[in-house]
Every structure is written in structure tokens, then in C-alpha cells.
Amino acid sequence: MPVNGQGVWPERQVPRLEKLPRPLFARNESLENAVGTPRHTHAWVQLSYAIRGVLHVYTAEGSFVAPPQRAVWIPAGAEHEVFSSPHTEMRSLYLDAAAAGSGLDSCRVIEIDALTRELIRRFCELPVEYDESGADGRLAQVLLDQLLVAREVSLSLPLPSDPRLLRLCRALQEAPDDSRTLLQWSEDLGASEKTLRRLFLRETGLTFRVWRQRLRLHGSLEALEQGQRVTEVALACGYDSTSAFIAAFRQHFGVTPGDFFQS
CATH class of the missing domain: 1.10.10.60 (Homeodomain-like)
Known part of the structure; x- marks a missing residue:
């Protein structure tokens, strides 16, 4: 959490999605000011990641912090809220629960190594409805594989x-x-x-x-x-x-x- 306490932060709206357009979907945001999302849940896995700025994720089980080179893995159905520091560049990923599998079923902070960072960067440049059967779909699968084996780091607090x-x-x-x-x-x-x-x-x-x-x-x-x-x-x-x-x-x-x- 921020060094001076969470306090009252401007609210950031949660994306209104009935379903994901693809099993792996990216959302880019440039957040000039510190903002927070209201507590919410969704039917897909979320990876909260920022190439600049620090993210704080709060659940009933504890808090999770992700500076650059780290990301918070949020399982499908987990109630959570996300706070970001000023001047944050977010690259959120949303994963279909079936595609993600059952290996990571709890909130955790994972390491984003150089390869995974570049895969995320490239994936975020793809169109929303990318060709799942072509090169873009293979890129998405490689990225998903990397996320599923990413190393957990000690940036959580129960x-x-x-x-x-x-x-x-x-x-x-x-x-x-x-x-x-x-x-x-x-x-x-x-x-x-x-x-x-x-x-x-x-x-x-x-x-x-x-x-x-x-x-x-x-x-x-x-x-x-x-x-x-x-x-x-x-x-x-x-x-x-x-x-x-x-x-x-x-x-x-x-x-x-x-x-x-x-x-």
C-alpha cells in the first residue's frame, strides 16, 4: 500500500465485458493520477501488470504489490480492488479461466522476466480480435505458457x-x-x-x-x-x-x- 496509507483515491471504472473477445485479451491504460477500482469480481483471470508505476491489489486474504518487473495474478472469481500510483502505464491481461487451467488458483505476485515483458509488449500491439489460428494466436499461447511458469516472488502480505x-x-x-x-x-x-x-x-x-x-x-x-x-x-x-x-x-x-x- 502507499507509504502514507490508502486514503481516498479517485475511482477507475471496471471494464464492462460480457465475455472475453479472445481467450487472452489485453487492455492498455495510461493513468496520469493515482486511481483505484471499486471491489469487484469477474469470470476470468486477471494479470495486473505495469511497465511503469506501482500496483496494489487488495483481497480478503491480504494485499499484493507489484512494482515494474512484477505482476499480480488474480484468479477468476476472486473479489479484489486495484490501486495504481501516479504516472502508471498499465498492461492488464485477461485470461479465460479454462485456458489458464487450475495451476494458479490463488492471488500471488509473479516475476515478469525480459522475455515475458517483450511478449506482453508485442501482444498488446495486436488487434482485439487477432487470428487465433495464425502467428498471433501462437504468440498468445507462448505468452500464456510463460505466465503459467513464472516465478512467484515475496510481495504479498496475508x-x-x-x-x-x-x-x-x-x-x-x-x-x-x-x-x-x-x-x-x-x-x-x-x-x-x-x-x-x-x-x-x-x-x-x-x-x-x-x-x-x-x-x-x-x-x-x-x-x-x-x-x-x-x-x-x-x-x-x-x-x-x-x-x-x-x-x-x-x-x-x-x-x-x-x-x-x-x-
């Missing part, structure tokens, strides 16, 4: 189902720089720190500390992609020092903030 923990997580999504400890939260939520710690690990697979750190790091990507100074981003995320932020960023992503968008 949400708990317990109402108390969900309230805590929603509050941190709105204010990622909130530095209250789990003990302090326990006083507000009416449960012991031990109970909250146990539930958090059971329902998310992460400790509270790791979950909040991942939230902050994911939220920093939009500001970094837009060229904001690392020091400003670190402070907005709730870090006391730039060095602590860089160390946490490197530990999670394997590179420094300065190298992340050049890789």
Missing part, C-alpha cells in the same frame, strides 16, 4: 481473520508509521499480548514484527519508484534511521532501495 487482529492490521495499513508495540495494542483490543502474538502467527504465518516490517517495506516501493529520497521514505515508513530502513530493505528484497528499480 491478513488475519480474527476481528481484533484485523482491526490492528487495518489501522497499520492506514498509518504504517504507527510504532505501538503489541503490548500497547493489547490494551486497546482487549486481549493479552501473548494471545495476540499466538493468533498473529497462526493466522498469517508471520510474527507481528515481521508483518509490520513487510507492510512498511511494501508501502515504500511507490515513493521510491517516484524518486523520493530514501531518508524521507524511511521516516514516513516509521523507521528511526535511513540505515535501519536500508538494512531491512536489503534483507527482504536482496538489494538496496537504490538498486531495486534498476534490477
Whole structure:
């Protein structure tokens, strides 16, 4: 999510499609301002991908963030909403559920390597009703094959189902720089720190500390992609020092903030 919380974003309209014109369909958009789609579902798989900008996808299970070179795979029937940063160049793909198969039936973030990126670029130049039996159809099939074997990357954040923990997580999504400890939260939520710690690990697979750190790091990507100074981003995320932020960023992503968008 954005580093300063989700807030209220201008609404982007969901495409009105009764059915897909082809098993694989592309939609190009240039979004000058930050926008979000209302929560919705559809009968086909969606790949939310941007060649520039950062995308945030929210579902009941959690949040998923896709900077350039990554994309969010959204299964058919999954209720979701998508938020994009300013100056985003989207290249959304819609896949017929039957063509996509059953291999990827949950939301996830996947890596878009150089080959897949070029396949998407070329596919987005085709006419809507391309020749499925000719070269264009073969290009679409190669692209689909590449998407189905794309590597999953750790850019998702699960949400708990317990109402108390969900309230805590929603509050941190709105204010990622909130530095209250789990003990302090326990006083507000009416449960012991031990109970909250146990539930958090059971329902998310992460400790509270790791979950909040991942939230902050994911939220920093939009500001970094837009060229904001690392020091400003670190402070907005709730870090006391730039060095602590860089160390946490490197530990999670394997590179420094300065190298992340050049890789």
C-alpha cells in the first residue's frame, strides 16, 4: 500500500465485458493520477501488470504489490480492488479461466522476466480480435505458457481473520508509521499480548514484527519508484534511521532501495 496509507483515491471504472473477445485479451491504460477500482469480481483471470508505476491489489486474504518487473495474478472469481500510483502505464491481461487451467488458483505476485515483458509488449500491439489460428494466436499461447511458469516472488502480505487482529492490521495499513508495540495494542483490543502474538502467527504465518516490517517495506516501493529520497521514505515508513530502513530493505528484497528499480 502507499507509504502514507490508502486514503481516498479517485475511482477507475471496471471494464464492462460480457465475455472475453479472445481467450487472452489485453487492455492498455495510461493513468496520469493515482486511481483505484471499486471491489469487484469477474469470470476470468486477471494479470495486473505495469511497465511503469506501482500496483496494489487488495483481497480478503491480504494485499499484493507489484512494482515494474512484477505482476499480480488474480484468479477468476476472486473479489479484489486495484490501486495504481501516479504516472502508471498499465498492461492488464485477461485470461479465460479454462485456458489458464487450475495451476494458479490463488492471488500471488509473479516475476515478469525480459522475455515475458517483450511478449506482453508485442501482444498488446495486436488487434482485439487477432487470428487465433495464425502467428498471433501462437504468440498468445507462448505468452500464456510463460505466465503459467513464472516465478512467484515475496510481495504479498496475508491478513488475519480474527476481528481484533484485523482491526490492528487495518489501522497499520492506514498509518504504517504507527510504532505501538503489541503490548500497547493489547490494551486497546482487549486481549493479552501473548494471545495476540499466538493468533498473529497462526493466522498469517508471520510474527507481528515481521508483518509490520513487510507492510512498511511494501508501502515504500511507490515513493521510491517516484524518486523520493530514501531518508524521507524511511521516516514516513516509521523507521528511526535511513540505515535501519536500508538494512531491512536489503534483507527482504536482496538489494538496496537504490538498486531495486534498476534490477
